[in-house]
Amino acid sequence: MALTITCPICGARNGYEFRYGGEEKGPKPDEAALRSPEAWCDYIHFNRCKAGAQEEWWFHRDGCGAWFTIHRDTVTNREIPGKEAGI
């Protein structure tokens, strides 16, 4: 399925206008915590790779330049309202 993404500024736009920015991993740990190699690796590299609804970051590269999160079902490639995602 082609992906449509809702930018908070520009509204629903074709997915190819955007660049994927990774899974939402919560607030960035503070600098002291990130000095441990495990924490850094966990924050930078590790993913849950959910087959289903996940919250994730997007960058409106060919548009307004906003960074924002959406919920998307990775199996159907459809954006879903946050409440329905159940996460």
Add this chain to the structure above:
Amino acid sequence: MLKKPSATAKPLWKKAPFKSSYDAVIIGGGLHGLATAYFLARDHGMTNIAVIEKRYIGFGGAGRNTAIVRANQRTQENVPLYKEALELWPVLTRELDFNLMFYNCGNLNLAHSDAALKAMRTNVATARFHGVQSRVVDPKECKELVPALDISERPRYPIFGGMYHPPGGIVRHDAVVWGLAKGATAKGIHIHQGTEVTGIGVSNGKVVSVETDKGKIATDRVLNAAGGYSAALSWNLLGMKLPISVLTIQAMVTQPLKPLLHHVVSSGAYHCYANQTLKGEIATGSHMDPWPNYTTQTTARYIKHQAEALIEMMPCLSGIKFMRTWGGLADMTPDMAPIMDGNQPHEGYYLDCGWGYFGFKSSTVTGKYMAQYMATGQCPEILAPFALRRFQEHRLMGETAALVNYTPDN
């Protein structure tokens, strides 16, 4: 119209009873899982093994790749593995008594800039150091190898030269699935298709069981060889995250043509690789979707992209029709190298994943060494560099420095 199966046709592998206990359970009836099972039996006498497959064997990447094999990777750690994999095809063809249709036609990788040519020289040096045939060729020799190539200044990215790797080629991927299933079951391995793994039981830091929708299996060894689903499984069953992104990658074949492409041709700049199958079709693969998904979707975007890339490189293909297109999953790591590890976070839990789109060419040799790992509990030296902890130790491999411009999130 589908032909009815012949009354005399015999199945290649046997259906097995579902037992409540196995010496090892392999999750995933793809090539890595089947190969590991085969080598556990062949080299280590372990035959009380179950291969658990949610769909049917070869459903995933095993039957969706473009069947290209080669051993001209970028790094010192990777090349020996792929070299041995190339040497295994003829051996397994004899051993399994099944024609894997290994066609060592050679691979020609095209350079479209001076920088790409320089990178190729490094790649060639690595290959030669490990005794792998590989050489840099000029545009004239590219044209001699593949007369259909346009080496003029006309294309958007003119050809500056190439890297020719004679021992590579193509293998019939379905035949490898069937051959390994035949070989493994003949040695007593059980393959359970249509069976889903729903849990891994751990007690005192050790794997003790695997739960499935057909029942619980007591076992102290389990291999996660679930390909595109390996990372999701690790998270769902053990709460263990992996440095993986899963992306759909598309491929397609044209209508059959008379022989014109005598080598595998690939180009990083065009994000295109192509070979002519023994049936005459041009099988070609493209880049991955730009965002993680499990759709295995096919999109007009990539059909257009492949058509444009092929016609730029080989103008004679203009007007040829694509017959079929399909998608598969690539489990990409940040350094484009796989994760092979064992006994962590729990004793008896083994990982063979993160192969991205290199899973086919590496499958048999990986099975051999993962079998050794699982049988002895000791990591074979050749697999040591691929441990998961390299990401924590910031020792990422340099495979991303190979010729194609790729990153895990594309």
